[in-house]
Each structure stands twice: as structure tokens, then as C-alpha cells.
Amino acid sequence: MDIYNAVETGMSFLKKTVLTYQGASWMLYAAACALALVMIFGGRKGRLVFLYPAIILALTMLNPYIYPELFRVQGGMEGDYYRVLWLVPAGALTAAGAVFLIFRFKSGFVKCILTAAVIAFLAITGEPELTKVLPTGLPQNVYASDETLVRICDYLDRHSPEDTKAVAFENEDYASSVRDYDASILPSDLLHDGTATKNAEAFEKAAARDDTDYFVVKKGSDLESIIGQAGAISVVTIDDQDIYENPVNFSK
Amino acid sequence: MQELAAAGALLAAELLVFYILGTGLPYHREDGLRSVSENVLAGFFLYTGVFEGVAVVCTWLGTTLTTLCRVWAVILSVMTAASLVTRLGAWTGYVRWFRKHHRRHAAEPLLVLVALSYAFYSVCAGFTAEDSGATVSTMTTDMLNDTMSTVDPATGEKLAMMSPSVLLNRWPAGLSFLCRVSWLKPLTVTHFVTEALVVILSVMVLWRLFFHLFDGRKTKAFAAVLIAVAAEIFSRTVYTPSGLLEGCGWSGEAVFANIVVPAVLLLVLMMYEHDGKALFAHLFLAGIVAVGTCKWGILLYAVLLIAVMIPEMIAGRRGVHFLRMLACLVVPALGMTLCYFLPGIPCA
Numbered sequence: 001m002d003i004y005n006a007v008e009t010g011m012s013f014l015k016k017t018v019l020t021y022q023g024a025s026w027m028l029y030a031a032a033c034a035l036a037l038v039m040i041f042g043g044r045k046g047r048l049v050f051l052y053p054a055i056i057l058a059l060t061m062l063n064p065y066i067y068p069e070l071f072r073v074q075g076g077m078e079g080d081y082y083r084v085l086w087l088v089p090a091g092a093l094t095a096a097g098a099v100f101l102i103f104r105f106k107s108g109f110v111k112c113i114l115t116a117a118v119i120a121f122l123a124i125t126g127e128p129e130l131t132k133v134l135p136t137g138l139p140q141n142v143y144a145s146d147e148t149l150v151r152i153c154d155y156l157d158r159h160s161p162e163d164t165k166a167v168a169f170e171n172e173d174y175a176s177s178v179r180d181y182d183a184s185i186l187p188s189d190l191l192h193d194g195t196a197t198k199n200a201e202a203f204e205k206a207a208a209r210d211d212t213d214y215f216v217v218k219k220g221s222d223l224e225s226i227i228g229q230a231g232a233i234s235v236v237t238i239d240d241q242d243i244y245e246n247p248v249n250f251s252k
Numbered sequence: 253m254q255e256l257a258a259a260g261a262l263l264a265a266e267l268l269v270f271y272i273l274g275t276g277l278p279y280h281r282e283d284g285l286r287s288v289s290e291n292v293l294a295g296f297f298l299y300t301g302v303f304e305g306v307a308v309v310c311t312w313l314g315t316t317l318t319t320l321c322r323v324w325a326v327i328l329s330v331m332t333a334a335s336l337v338t339r340l341g342a343w344t345g346y347v348r349w350f351r352k353h354h355r356r357h358a359a360e361p362l363l364v365l366v367a368l369s370y371a372f373y374s375v376c377a378g379f380t381a382e383d384s385g386a387t388v389s390t391m392t393t394d395m396l397n398d399t400m401s402t403v404d405p406a407t408g409e410k411l412a413m414m415s416p417s418v419l420l421n422r423w424p425a426g427l428s429f430l431c432r433v434s435w436l437k438p439l440t441v442t443h444f445v446t447e448a449l450v451v452i453l454s455v456m457v458l459w460r461l462f463f464h465l466f467d468g469r470k471t472k473a474f475a476a477v478l479i480a481v482a483a484e485i486f487s488r489t490v491y492t493p494s495g496l497l498e499g500c501g502w503s504g505e506a507v508f509a510n511i512v513v514p515a516v517l518l519l520v521l522m523m524y525e526h527d528g529k530a531l532f533a534h535l536f537l538a539g540i541v542a543v544g545t546c547k548w549g550i551l552l553y554a555v556l557l558i559a560v561m562i563p564e565m566i567a568g569r570r571g572v573h574f575l576r577m578l579a580c581l582v583v584p585a586l587g588m589t590l591c592y593f594l595p596g597i598p599c600a
Contacts, residue, residue, distance in 0.1 A: 027487040045465055048524055049517045052563035053556065061555055083548050086509040087556050089517070090492040092458055095480035096465060099472050115475045119482040126486025164408075179406055186408055 026125060031090040034097025041100040050096060054088050061087070148239040149174050152216060153182040155238060162213060170217040171241075188212040191223060200229035207232070207246050215244040255436065259444045262434045266449055269332060270295030276335025278530035289456040293515065294534060296453055300426065300507075301537040302327065304544035307400075307422035311414075314599065316398045320425065321432045359470040363477065367455040370481050371448040377498040387503050390424040391431065391438040400425055402599045413596035417547035420587050423504035442502035450501045454493075454510040455481065461518045464525065504545030512542045512549065513556060520560045523573070532576040539580050543587040550587040557581055 035054055038046045060066060061084045102114040152174075156165055168188040169175040175187040188210065190196055196206035203226050215232055217224045219240050228234070232244035271288065274295030286294070303324060310320040389405035397403045401418050402411050430441050458480050462473035484494030493509035500506060519535045535557075542553035561577050 027483065027492050030483070045467075045521060045524065048560075048563055049461075049465065049521050053517075053559040056559040056562055057555070060559075083505075083552065084555070086493050086513060087552055087559070089514055091480045091483040091487065091494055092461065092476075092514060094483045095458075095476040095478075096462070098479050099462075099466070099476040102475070103472055111475070115478065118479055122479070122482045122486045126483075179408075183408070 027090050027094070030094045031088065034094045037097035037100050038093070041104065042096070046096060046100065050088075050093050054093075057084070057087055146174065146177075148241055149178060150181055151238050152241060152243065153178065153185060155236060155243070156214060157182065157184065159235075160213065165214060166210075166212045167214045167216060168212045170215075170221060170223050174216065191215060191217065197223060197226060200226050203227065204230040210246070212246050215246065216241050217244070218242075255440055256444075258434060258436055259440050262430065262436065262441070263445050263448055266430075266445070267292060267452070269328070270299060272332050272335050273298045274335075275339040276331070278533060287460075289460055293453065293456055293460065293511075296511070297515070297534060297537040297541055298331075299328070300423075300544060301540040302331070303426050303429075304420075304422050304540050307425045307544075308419060311400045311419055311422065311425070312597070314402070315400070317394050317400055317425070317428055317432070318398055320400060321429050324429055325433070359474040363455070363459055363474060366477065366481060367452045370455060370485070371451040373485065374451045374498050374501055375444055375447050387424050387427065387500070388438050388442055391428045391442070394425070394428050395431060395438065411599050414599050415596055416587075416590040416594045417550075419597055420543050420550070420590065421504060421545070421547055423507065423545045427502065446502035450506055450510060451497060454497065454514070457511055457514045457518060461514050461521065464518065464521045505548065507545045508542055508549040508552070512538055512545065512553065516553070516556055516560065520564075529576065532580065535577070535580045536583070539583045543583055547591065550584050550591060554581055554584040554588065557584075 035051060038050045042051065067084070098115075098118050102111055102118070105111055105114070156167065164184050164186060166186045166188045167178070168190040169178065170191050172192070175189075175192075178185050178187055190206060190210050190212050193206065196203055207230060214235075215227055217227060219237060219242050224242055227244050231247050233247055235243050235245055237243070270292045272295065274286070274291030274293065277294045277298060306324055306327060307320060310323065315323075390401065393403050393405040393408070394400055401414060401424075403409070404411055427438070427441055427446060430436070430445065431438050434441070436445070455477065458477050459473060462476040462480075463470070466472035466476070484492070484497065487494050493506070493513070496503065496506040497510050501510075515538050516535065519531050519538065523531050523535075539553055539557075542549035557577065557580060561574070564577075565574065
């Protein structure tokens with residue numbers, strides 16, 4: 001999912017926010033209608049709580065012209081425009097507007113029917129959270145980790161004598177995402193240290209000083225030959241990744 | 253099953269403690285009585301607000317999570333005992349009130365049913381959510397290392413500097429405290445206990461908001477709660493608070509969007525009705541809770557309070573009332589100053 005940036009997209013930002021986050025986008029229209037109802041039937045209290053703050057926010061923080069200018073200075077909040085929408089509680093506002101309208105009728109029967117009709121309308125046109133996931137199953141690999149990385153982690157968990165293992169990955173994506181899948185692996189930077197990976201001799205010295213237990217390199221890469229010459233022990237190949245043990249660490 | 257029963261007991265205990273603490277806060281009504289939901293909400297703000305203060309000081313001093321839990325357990329015990337002793341009349345008063353009124357209207361028991369059903373639904377939806385990352389990982393890391401946000405959950409390494417927004421956001425520490433005292437797993441405390449608690453409190457705050465909005469007419473208020481809950485369940489959007497409630501109701505953002513924001517509107521409405529100065533204490537506590545629950549809360553609470561202050565100014569209500577509302581902005585303003593002007597705090 002892209003995060004839209006208020007500074008870059010300007011006026012179309014609000015529309016893109018709504019489209020991107022999808023859900024039942026009619027809530028915004030329902031809230032707008034409810035605001036009109038509160039304005040007409042809400043009385044002083046209704047206007048004080050729902051209408052005036054909404055108007056002030058619409059003119060300031062929620063204004064697509066002003067919001068980018070406000071946060072161009074602060075930075076780091078451009079993609080979080082939707083959070084300001086929490087300040088106008090759309091569900092409560094819709095309910096207040098609906099009740100102000102429904103209870104204009106005298107008959108209790110009509111009030112009940114109309115309340116039920118509004119709830120039924122919301123239920124039919126809406127999209128509840130649970131419908132996304134039924135029938136429910138156990139989540140598997142929910143963070144969509146790379147399958148090769150998953151197999152590497154499983155192999156190391158089964159074969160390593162240590163509870164936590166320091167592992168140097170040549171692939172930077174593996175290094176950054178490995179702990180999403182396996183918290184017992186501590187990523188090491190050794191393979192991205194330009195001095196250490198200059199040649200086999202430098203690597204041997206660096207590996208002797210380092211606590212890294214395993215090296216994971218791409219099969220046939222330059223790093224593999226340096227690691228091999230430095231005395232690392234090849235243990236297994238998983239897909240296109242070779243796993244090596246740090247001999248110094250294991251001989252301690 | 254044992255874990256589920258313990259989680260249910262923890263939820264009930266939390267609501268009871270909130271009620272007791274709520275009775276200890278000053279009253280705004282002349283008859284000295286407050287409804288159960290008002291007491292529970294007041295107690296929640298008192299509990300979370302005071303915990304925020306204690307936890308920020310402990311984190312600043314670099315104490316362990318165990319120390320924070322011990323300190324907070326002592327403070328909470330003292331506060332609860334003080335509330336019980338000083339406001340014993342509220343309990344007997346409520347029993348008298350219940351005997352007198354419970355037959356008159358079916359709204360309250362039905363409301364409890366709606367709140368429990370909504371909580372059950374949200375817990376079921378929350379179990380399927382994948383977004384438990386930030387809060388749960390912070391809790392488990394802190395509990396494993398006996399630290400308070402000084403270890404990076406992603407790498408397991410000790411941090412040299414802590415962001416001011418992390419220092420102020422002590423909501424996960426509060427959940428860790430619950431894990432420590434109940435021996436429940438962090439996932440159970442978040443996905444079950446806190447999810448259900450936040451939903452129940454959000455229904456309570458909606459009920460009070462509509463009750464005051466419709467001049468105490470329970471039928472109108474109950475119909476509005478029903479429609480609001482239906483709108484929240486069936487909207488499922490990130491730009492309304494309900495998306496948070498069903499996806500990750502245990503997060504500080506869900507607390508801010510679903511409890512703090514309606515509570516501020518409720519307090520403004522009550523101030524309009526009563527002009528009681530006791531209400532400003534609640535508004536002040538709501539500001540502290542907003543700062544402690546999520547980093548957006550610091551800014552958004554200030555924006556919301558200003559948005560509700562302007563109409564009152566235009567209507568001509570200034571003087572002491574206006575100054576008190578400005579005083580409620582002190583804590584968020586301090587939080588914003590810390591977050592925007594302090595690059596980081598060295599971890600002790």
C-alpha cells in the first residue's frame with residue numbers, strides 16, 4: 001500500500017487517502033449528512049460538540065490546502081493526514097444525526113422501525129472486519145518473509161547448539177527482515193564491512209575477532225570464495241544460499 | 253481455558269479498580285452521585301494519567317520494569333484504599349439509586365449486553381489481526397530484559413538514545429505491568445483483556461456523550477449508541493476510530509481515538525451544562541492520557557481542545573473558564589516541546 005504524501009499530492013490528497021484505505025468510504029458521506037442534520041435539528045449542544053469543532057478542523061487541520069503547509073515545516077507527518085480525521089468521531093456523529101432526525105417523529109413504532117432500518121442499512125452496505133478473514137485459519141508467515149529465508153532460519157534453529165545465533169547475511173533484505181520471522185537470530189554486519197571483506201586474510205582476522213556464528217552468502221558470489229579461503233566451513237546449501245560456520249567461534 | 257478465565261478475571265478486576273478510583277475523584281453534581289459508567293471512566297483517566305507520570309519518571313531515571321511495577325503497585329494500592337475510605341458513601345448511594353431506578357428503564361441492562369457483544373466481536377476480529385507488532389514486541393522485549401524501552405525490539409540491542417516520544421508513550425509499560433501482576437502472556441493481555449476493556453470503555457463514553465447530548469433521555473441515547481456501534485462495526489475504515497478498535501484495540505492509538513476524543517467532547521458538553529470546576533481535573537487527566545497513549549495524541553489533543561475552545565470564546569465564555577481550559581493544554585504543550593526540540597535522551 002502506498003502512503004500518499006500531502007506535500008506532493010496537494011488537493012487530491014484527501015481523495016487518495018480515502019481510496020487507498022478503502023473500507024466503507026460512505027462513512028465520510030454519512031458523517032457529512034449527519035453534520036447537516038446536527039446543524040438543523042441539533043440544538044446548541046449538538047452544534048457545540050459536533051458542528052463547530054468539525055467546521056474549525058475543516059478550515060484548519062483537515063483543510064487539504066492548509067495541512068500540507070502546516071506539516072511541510074514539521075516534516076515526518078505528511079503520510080498521517082488520516083489520523084486528524086479521528087478528531088471528528090464519524091460513527092458517533094452519524095448516530096447523533098440519525099437520532100436527531102428519527103426522533104422528530106411522534107410514533108414510537110416509527111422510531112423503532114427507522115432505527116432498525118438505519119442499522120440494517122449500515123449492516124448491508126458496510127464491510128465488517130470479520131468478513132475479510134472467515135473462514136478463519138491459523139496465520140502462516142503473515143509478514144510474507146522470503147521462503148528461502150524461512151528455510152534458512154528453520155535449518156539454523158534445528159542445527160545450532162546456541163539459543164541465539166549471530167548470523168551475517170550477504171543479502172541485505174534478509175538481514176533487515178530476519179527478526180520478523182525468527183527472534184533468535186541476531187543479524188551481524190560483518191559481510192557488509194568493506195575492510196573485512198577485502199581479501200581472505202582480512203576476513204580471517206575480522207572473523208576471529210567477531211562473535212558471528214554463521215555466514216549466509218549467495219552461491220558463486222565473490223564473498224563466497226573469500227569466506228572459503230578464510231577457513232569458514234560450508235555446512236549446507238539452501239536454494240541459492242550457502243551457509244558457512246565461523247570455525248573460530250565454534251572452536252571456542 | 254484457565255488462561256481465558258484468568259483473563260476474564262483480570263478484565264473484571266480492572267473495571268472494579270477503575271470504579272473505585274473514579275469514586276475518589278471530585279463530583280460535579282450537587283447530589284454527590286455519579287453513574288457507574290461515569291465513575292469507571294473517571295477511574296480509567298485517573299489510573300492511566302497517574303501511571304503515565306510515574307512511568308515517565310521511572311523511565312527517565314533508568315529503573316527496571318520490576319521496580320516500576322513495585323512502585324506502581326504501592327501507589328495504586330494507596331489510591332484505591334484512599335478512594336474506598338473517603339468515598340464509602342458513593343457505594344451505598346449507588347445501591348439506593350439502583351433500587352430506586354432499575355425497574356424504570358431497560359436501557360442500562362441492554363447497554364451492558366451491547367457492550368459485551370461488541371467486546372466479544374472485537375476480540376474475535378482482533379485475534380485475526382496481524383498488526384500486533386509495535387505494542388506486543390515492546391512489551392515482550394521489556395519483560396524479557398527487565399527494561400523500559402531501552403532495548404530495540406527489532407534487533408535485541410541496547411539503545412544508546414531514546415526518542416522523547418518513546419519516553420512519553422508509556423502505554424505499553426502499563427500493559428507490561430498487567431502481565432507481571434497477572435502472569436498472563438502479553439498476547440492474552442493485549443488481544444483479549446485490553447481489547448475488551450477499550451471496547452467497553454468506548455461504549456460507556458458514547459453512552460454518556462449521548463445521554464448528555466439528548467438531555468438525559470435514555471431511549472434516544474440508547475438508540476444512538478446502537479447506531480454508533482453498528483456504524484463502527486460495519487465501516488471498517490482507518491479514517492474512523494473503529495478500524496483501530498477492531499484491528500488493534502489494545503494500542504494506545506485506539507485508546508486515544510475511541511476514548512480520549514469522545515471523552516473530551518463529553519467533558520465540554522458537561523461543562524456547558526454544569527460549569528463545574530471539578531470537570532477541569534478530568535479534562536487535565538485526559539490530556540495526560542492523550543500524551544501517554546500515542547505520539548499523535550500530543551498534537552491531536554491540543555488541536556481538539558482548541559477546536560472546542562474557539563466556539564466557547566465566540567459564545568462569550570471567557571475568564572476563569574477559558575484560563576482553566578488553557579491550563580489543560582500545559583501537559584500536551586510540554587510534550588510537544590520535548591518531541592520537537594529534543595533530539596533524544598541518553599538511556600540511563
